[in-house]
Amino acid sequence: MAIEKDLKAILGKLKYSDDAKVAQQMTEQMRQVQVRMAGIKHKLVVMSGKGGVGKSMTTVNLALAFARQGTKVGILDVDLNGPCVPRMLGLHGQSLTMGPAGAIPPVGPLGVKVASMDFFLDDASPVRWKGPMDVSPAWLGLMEMNVIREFLADVVWGELDYLLVDLPPGAAADKPPVIAGFIPDLAGAIVVTTPSEVASDVVQKSVTYARDMGIKVMGMVENMSEYRCPSCGEVNELFEGNTEAMCEALDLPLLGRIPFDRKLARTFDKGEPLLDETYPTIQRYQDIGGRIRTLLDYKTVLADKL
Amino acid sequence: MKFVCLNCETYMNFEKVEKPGENTLGVFFGCPSCNAKFSMVTNPGETQMVSSLGVKLGGRTVEAEPFEMTRGTLKAEATAGPSQMAAYLNEKIQGGQPAAAVTAATSGTPGEKSSSGCPFSAMVAEMGLTSSGKPGNAGAATSEFAWSPDAKEKLDRLPSFVKPMVQSSVEAYARKQGYKTITLQVMDDSKNDSSNGTTWTPEAEKRLENIPDFIRPMARKEVERVAKERGMATITAQVMDDVKEKFLKFM
Numbered sequence: 225m226a227i228e229k230d231l232k233a234i235l236g237k238l239k240y241s242d243d244a245k246v247a248q249q250m251t252e253q254m255r256q257v258q259v260r261m262a263g264i265k266h267k268l269v270v271m272s273g274k275g276g277v278g279k280s281m282t283t284v285n286l287a288l289a290f291a292r293q294g295t296k297v298g299i300l301d302v303d304l305n306g307p308c309v310p311r312m313l314g315l316h317g318q319s320l321t322m323g324p325a326g327a328i329p330p331v332g333p334l335g336v337k338v339a340s341m342d343f344f345l346d347d348a349s350p351v352r353w354k355g356p357m358d359v360s361p362a363w364l365g366l367m368e369m370n371v372i373r374e375f376l377a378d379v380v381w382g383e384l385d386y387l388l389v390d391l392p393p394g395a396a397a398d399k400p401p402v403i404a405g406f407i408p409d410l411a412g413a414i415v416v417t418t419p420s421e422v423a424s425d426v427v428q429k430s431v432t433y434a435r436d437m438g439i440k441v442m443g444m445v446e447n448m449s450e451y452r453c454p455s456c457g458e459v460n461e462l463f464e465g466n467t468e469a470m471c472e473a474l475d476l477p478l479l480g481r482i483p484f485d486r487k488l489a490r491t492f493d494k495g496e497p498l499l500d501e502t503y504p505t506i507q508r509y510q511d512i513g514g515r516i517r518t519l520l521d522y523k524t525v526l527a528d529k530l
Numbered sequence: 531m532k533f534v535c536l537n538c539e540t541y542m543n544f545e546k547v548e549k550p551g552e553n554t555l556g557v558f559f560g561c562p563s564c565n566a567k568f569s570m571v572t573n574p575g576e577t578q579m580v581s582s583l584g585v586k587l588g589g590r591t592v593e594a595e596p597f598e599m600t601r602g603t604l605k606a607e608a609t610a611g612p613s614q615m616a617a618y619l620n621e622k623i624q625g626g627q628p629a630a631a632v633t634a635a636t637s638g639t640p641g642e643k644s645s646s647g648c649p650f651s652a653m654v655a656e657m658g659l660t661s662s663g664k665p666g667n668a669g670a671a672t673s674e675f676a677w678s679p680d681a682k683e684k685l686d687r688l689p690s691f692v693k694p695m696v697q698s699s700v701e702a703y704a705r706k707q708g709y710k711t712i713t714l715q716v717m718d719d720s721k722n723d724s725s726n727g728t729t730w731t732p733e734a735e736k737r738l739e740n741i742p743d744f745i746r747p748m749a750r751k752e753v754e755r756v757a758k759e760r761g762m763a764t765i766t767a768q769v770m771d772d773v774k775e776k777f778l779k780f781m
Binding site for chain 2: 229231234235237238241243244245246249250253320322323326327344351352353354363366367370371373374375378379425428443465466469470472473475477478479515518519522523524525526527529530
């Protein structure tokens with residue numbers, strides 16, 4: 225039975241067909257992202273150079289600000305390992321409803337739709353993937369990017385005016401700008417910073433890197449600008465920094481300043497967000513939301529006002 | 531991945547994929563001509579890379595489910611968490627001595643050393659601040675110009691990486707204007723000095739003020755760009771009308 229066969233000769237006689245179509249499967253994946261996102265008018269990413277500057281708090285409040293202006297809004301929380309948007313909006317414990325058309329996101333306050341890794345996790349349990357993730361971090365990176373792709377491709381957002389994407393923290397060498405590159409027809413990025421971060425060059429790094437990736441950086445939000453003492457009401461600076469000068473140097477509009485507001489933050493920590501639009505800090509978010517809308521429609525503004 | 535039946539000299543047909551065990555796949559093939567069957571069994575990890583790409587082995591036969599990969603690869607619970615692993619190693623290697631104590635004993639001295647000093651020193655260093663709380667003097671280049679104290683203070687308040695940029699642009703402006711001393715006024719004027727040499731008529735400048743301030747720089751650039759396209763060095767009301775006309779098309 226041991227006949228010497230020449231594989232090359234056999235294959236030469238056969239008609240080759242690529243059944244797996246790996247490249248095609250991957251093209252199809254990206255096409256699906258495009259199809260899924262087609263019903264969303266403005267896609268914005270919220271990013272920062274460092275963690276802990278209040279990116280999620282900004283994302284959530286801007287989403288609420290847009291929703292208050294009567295628009296349809298969604299939040300995509302792509303911080304896979306530290307998702308906190310659902311908790312802030314009182315949606316923790318809910319889940320995506322899987323259907324033939326895709327995953328239907330739960331709806332939070334003011335009709336804001338939310339998709340997050342949090343919906344796949346139990347209380348206090350971190351993300352754990354099957355497979356030899358401990359063998360190589362490269363593997364984990366591949367996995368995570370594909371999970372993010374599924375978040376972009378499989379969530380049934382329906383028609384939205386704004387989708388705000390809360391990116392994980394990170395500057396140049398990290399992934400966030402790459403994730404942003406995943407999103408078709410991205411309107412732009414909003415960079416969140418604190419005055420203390422301004423003293424270092426991480427903000428500049430993330431802005432430059434985003435621009436290198438072809439992402440339009442729309443402007444900067446300065447968070448934790450000042451601290452209002454809850455007992456005496458006195459307003460003090462928390463950090464020393466000059467965000468205005470930095471915005472000028474980077475040729476970016478400063479979209480607004482948000483004080484460190486313990487009272488407001490607490491309501492989000494508890495998952496019972498304060499929604500009162502007459503509240504001063506919320507008004508600041510409303511102003512920033514208005515400025516972002518003006519920036520998105522700047523062509524119309526120029527035609528109208530010039 | 532394909533298989534050829536060497537007897538019949540034809541491709542075998544892919545039939546199905548089964549999961550005979552955790553981390554392993556069995557891929558079934560059959561020869562359409564002699565009906566020979568065989569199954570290829572993968573070693574753990576061999577097919578993980580492909581499935582991490584969300585790509586189906588042998589081609590996609592059914593539509594992908596929403597979050598197919600995320601749901602398929604998330605561990606239901608911690609089966610062999612690090613603590614269990616530590617317990618196992620403790621049992622096998624340390625002979626029952628708690629692993630944590632061993633680690634602490636060996637790493638005690640260097641750990642102590644690194645934690646000495648002010649706990650905020652690392653943070654301060656990261657922020658680019660010196661211990662006096664002032665921004666580090668990284669960009670203190672010598673200057674051919676005399677800076678007035680208030681102008682110098684304004685410059686020094688800038689983030690260290692911005693400082694050289696601002697300093698050189700202000701000094702370039704001062705050089706052009708023939709100034710020897712840089713005052714706050716010079717700094718402000720240099721900001722309004724358009725680098726591309728276009729000038730604005732007062733009327734055009736006034737009309738620009740209708741634009742909300744945070745998008746005004748953007749509008750200014752846009753108008754200057756249109757003017758440059760048309761080879762005009764002065765921004766007049768006519769240029770403004772042209773820009774307006776251009777953007778009306780987007781409404």
